[in-house]
Amino acid sequence: MTVPMPGSDSDSRSGSLLIAWQLKEKHVLIVGGGKVASSRIQDVLAAGAKVTVISPFQGLNEQTQSFIDNKDSNSHIVFHDRTFVTTDLDDVDMVLTAIDDVELSRNIGTWCRARRIPVNVADDPSYCDFYFGSQIRQGPLQIMVSTNGKSPKLANIIRRRIEESIPKGVGEAIEKVGLLRDKLKERAPGVGGDISKRRMKWMVDLCTSWELDDLASLDDRQIEWLLDEGWERDVVPPTPGPKE
Ligand SMILES: C[C@@]1(CC(=O)O)C2=NC(=C\c3[nH]c(c(CCC(=O)O)c3CC(=O)O)Cc3[nH]c(c(CC(=O)O)c3CCC(=O)O)/C=C3\N/C(=C\2)[C@@H](CCC(=O)O)[C@]3(C)CC(=O)O)/[C@H]1CCC(=O)O
Numbered sequence: 155m156t157v158p159m160p161g162s163d164s165d166s167r168s169g170s171l172l173i174a175w176q177l178k179e180k181h182v183l184i185v186g187g188g189k190v191a192s193s194r195i196q197d198v199l200a201a202g203a204k205v206t207v208i209s210p211f212q213g214l215n216e217q218t219q220s221f222i223d224n225k226d227s228n229s230h231i232v233f234h235d236r237t238f239v240t241t242d243l244d245d246v247d248m249v250l251t252a253i254d255d256v257e258l259s260r261n262i263g264t265w266c267r268a269r270r271i272p273v274n275v276a277d278d279p280s281y282c283d284f285y286f287g288s289q290i291r292q293g294p295l296q297i298m299v300s301t302n303g304k305s306p307k308l309a310n311i312i313r314r315r316i317e318e319s320i321p322k323g324v325g326e327a328i329e330k331v332g333l334l335r336d337k338l339k340e341r342a343p344g345v346g347g348d349i350s351k352r353r354m355k356w357m358v359d360l361c362t363s364w365e366l367d368d369l370a371s372l373d374d375r376q377i378e379w380l381l382d383e384g385w386e387r388d389v390v391p392p393t394p395g396p397k398e
């Protein structure tokens with residue numbers, strides 16, 4: 155069977171690369187303080203970024219104002235009560251514009267590209283290096299729906315439908331499996347080779363044979379039990395062991 159070359163037809167070349175961009179401690183500049191900016195601030199703070207917001211104070215909406223005032227988030231936000239100047243682009247890792255001035259937005263897009271800073275220009279997709287999407291977040295689980303700029307409202311509607319179909323407790327299950335994987339890597343350390351292959355097979359068998367609810371309710375004692383009675387004996391117990 156011949157496998158078609160990715161991108162060999164015009165349709166498949168119009169998509170995006172969906173990736174989980176790591177922003178922890180990266181410096182993100184947000185120009186604007188209105189509705190769109192507040193949603194951007196929320197997204198990048200949740201990804202652990204250090205944020206600078208540039209906007210005249212009177213243009214801040216309530217939510218942006220509360221992010222700036224909030225004691226938990228304000229150590230990660232620097233706010234400048236003024237309009238944008240080009241030196242704001244110095245030493246930043248990402249730029250998001252959300253201002254009601256299309257010409258300036260596009261100029262910022264152009265300056266960012268000249269400096270090779272990844273940029274999102276809320277009013278004009280052609281100036282964006284990446285788009286935002288409609289997002290679901292449940293603990294460590296994140297799902298993003300993108301229509302690649304064709305219909306943001308439909309992205310929102312599709313996202314709501316997916317949200318309704320996600321089984322309850324999925325975030326908890328992922329959290330617990332993450333804990334188990336960390337403990338397993340402590341017990342059987344090493345990257346690559348036979349140890350990685352064995353770890354991966356055991357994790358695949360466990361995740362496919364157990365119910366999500368059982369994974370979600372794993373406690374520390376059961377995790378230890380699983381490693382002792384499961385991993386060490388190279389089996390996946392059919393049901394969780396004794397609880398704490
Ligand atoms: C998903 C979401 C994420 C977010 O922004 O966080 C998002 N837009 C959302 C809502 C929304 N935006 C707009 C409406 C009005 C109804 C409508 O137009 O549909 C609604 C719906 C509403 O308000 O309910 C207007 C709009 N949006 C863009 C333009 C400029 C243009 O198209 O030229 C215009 C003005 C068009 C005009 O002037 O007519 C452009 C973009 N908006 C994107 C993302 C990127 C493509 C994503 C994709 O295609 O999947 C892209 C390309 C760039 C970017 O922003 O990254 C968020 C939903 C979050 C959620 O609810 O879950």
Ligand SMILES: NC(=O)c1ccc[n+]([C@@H]2O[C@H](COP(=O)([O-])OP(=O)(O)OC[C@H]3O[C@@H](n4cnc5c(N)ncnc54)[C@H](O)[C@@H]3O)[C@@H](O)[C@H]2O)c1
Binds near residue numbers: 187188208254256
């Ligand atoms: N991508 C999307 O999903 C989407 C959705 C809706 C609207 N938009 C577009 O995004 C833009 C912003 O929308 P909004 O609803 O947040 O607008 P808004 O009016 O709520 O906010 C505009 C903000 O820009 C600030 N601002 C204006 N000029 C500035 C400058 N020179 N320097 C710094 N800050 C400046 C204002 O103080 C204000 O905080 C609009 O052009 C809108 O059409 C995009």
